[in-house]
Amino acid sequence: MKSEHLVFVHLFNDFSGSPRVLADAIEGLDKRNKSISIFTSSHNGFLSNISGTKLFNIKYKKCNNKYLNFFYYLLSQLDAFIKLIFFFRTLEKNKTLLIVNTMLPFGALLAGRVCGVKVVCYVHETAIKPKLLKIILRFFIKTCSNSVVFVSKYLMKVEKINGLPNSVIYNGLRQDFIPPGHINYEEKFASNTILLVASLKVYKGIYEFVELAKIMPDYNFVAALNCHDEELKYFIDNNDLSDNIELLARPDSLQRFYERASFVLNLSRPEGWIETFGLSILEGMSFGCVVIVPKVGAPPEFVDKNCGLLANGRDLIIIKDFIRTMDFETWFKLSKNAKIRSDCFSNSKFTLNFNEYINKCFEE
Structure with missing residues (x-):
């Protein structure tokens, strides 16, 4: 019987930096007595096929039209919110931890808040535009999260969320990235x-x-x-x-x-x-x-x-x-x-x- 539940949410699964870091974190977890679930888009990326996890899809796609792209983004957050609300009903709240990767999945943050589970926001970025969107996302982080993790001291300095515990966990080299034993x-x-x-x-x-x-x-x-x-x-x-x-x-x-x-x-x-x-x-x-x-x-x-x-x-x-x-x-x-x-x-x-x-x- 699994005693603890870890739920990870990432908006767009691809082969870029933030899903790579999250994938390494998940792969390196001590999985004893833990169930691990990942909610992300259906695209192929670093979060696909991680052993010992269950993968759930969030409906999301990108296009070249920025207005349509933003509409798809909002739909993805509605989809994430609804799916997580129902998913959290199957778990014990006091034994569930939601980790939301990057600032973008505000629907996941809100679902965690509504369902009363512990929420961690894992922040990798600062360059979010337009400025109004970033202000809104920071509001959701502040009101819905229990704590915030940053990938560097610089990022914590410029994006610190007052009133919440702020921590730094530096990224590491990829698990499959093996430096040479000997250098000429x-x-x-x-x-x-x-x-x-x-x-x-x-x-x-x-x-x-x-x-x-x-x-x-x-x-x-x-x-x-x-x-x-x-x-x-x-x-x-x-x-x-x-x-x-x-x-x-x-x-x-x-x-x-x-x-x-x-x-x-x-x-x-x-x-x-x-x-x-x-x-x-x-x-x-x-x-x-x-x-x-x-x-x-x-x-x-x-x-x-x-x-x-x-x-x-x-x-x-x-x-x-x-x-x-x-x-x-x-x-x-x-x-x-x-x-x-x-x-x-x-x-x-x-x-x-x-x-x-x-x-x-x-x-x-």
């Missing part, structure tokens, strides 16, 4: 490879990356981009690219790129996108890559001058000089420090922290 540092440094892992968006610094490749012709630039093939083709056809840059759409495995890269860049523009964690940075560090990251947001919480460079992504001359003037001894020291720093964000530490938090919620 000489070969890695000599590759002169600079890697960008990002979406094909202006605010992610793709144009800065292209320009950097032009002013550093003796280095190899590789961008692993989260985009469709046709989007990448359009970008390539409409931009003047140098011969030393390679752009790839959703490559099957990032490990082989991290393994070869000397440097990993994050060039996000602060006015358009502030990193609330920065998983690709951490992944690069676990492979001994020296990292160059924004000065704002969460990256400074785990990157400093001992393992990389904090810089504005538009300061291309500063970035170029940092890379060009680095000899092997200096790079090797930063690379080793990056690898050591990444060990603090292992998957095992993440799952340990998440399990401790869940157990604490049930005890309170």
Whole structure:
């Protein structure tokens, strides 16, 4: 007989960051004496087929029309609210914990409040538009949640919900992401490879990356981009690219790129996108890559001058000089420090922290 019930809700199941983090958290749970249910969209993603869980669908789809998209979003919240109301009736309220992933599923928050179960909001994001929607979502979090978890101290600082317990659980490396046991540092440094892992968006610094490749012709630039093939083709056809840059759409495995890269860049523009964690940075560090990251947001919480460079992504001359003037001894020291720093964000530490938090919620 299961004595505790964990119910997770996520709006859109895909292969992006927030469902990935949630999937790792669920997979790492101590499942003894627990029933685990997941409510999410019917799309294929990280939350599909997690062993030891029951999957329930929330009706949700996306389209290019923003008004129709918002209508579908509202319908999904009505669907989530109704389904959860009936579902909670089958569970013991004092032994049930609802974890709502991201700010968006306000219908789930409301259902938890109405049914009197404990509610945790797991916040990954801050860039929600329009502003009015964000105000409304924060209202639901404040009035319906018992506690809030953030993925970084930066995010907790800017999105803190007053009157509720606020905590930080740092993300960890993916369970299936295995850093190398041995790194050939000489070969890695000599590759002169600079890697960008990002979406094909202006605010992610793709144009800065292209320009950097032009002013550093003796280095190899590789961008692993989260985009469709046709989007990448359009970008390539409409931009003047140098011969030393390679752009790839959703490559099957990032490990082989991290393994070869000397440097990993994050060039996000602060006015358009502030990193609330920065998983690709951490992944690069676990492979001994020296990292160059924004000065704002969460990256400074785990990157400093001992393992990389904090810089504005538009300061291309500063970035170029940092890379060009680095000899092997200096790079090797930063690379080793990056690898050591990444060990603090292992998957095992993440799952340990998440399990401790869940157990604490049930005890309170």
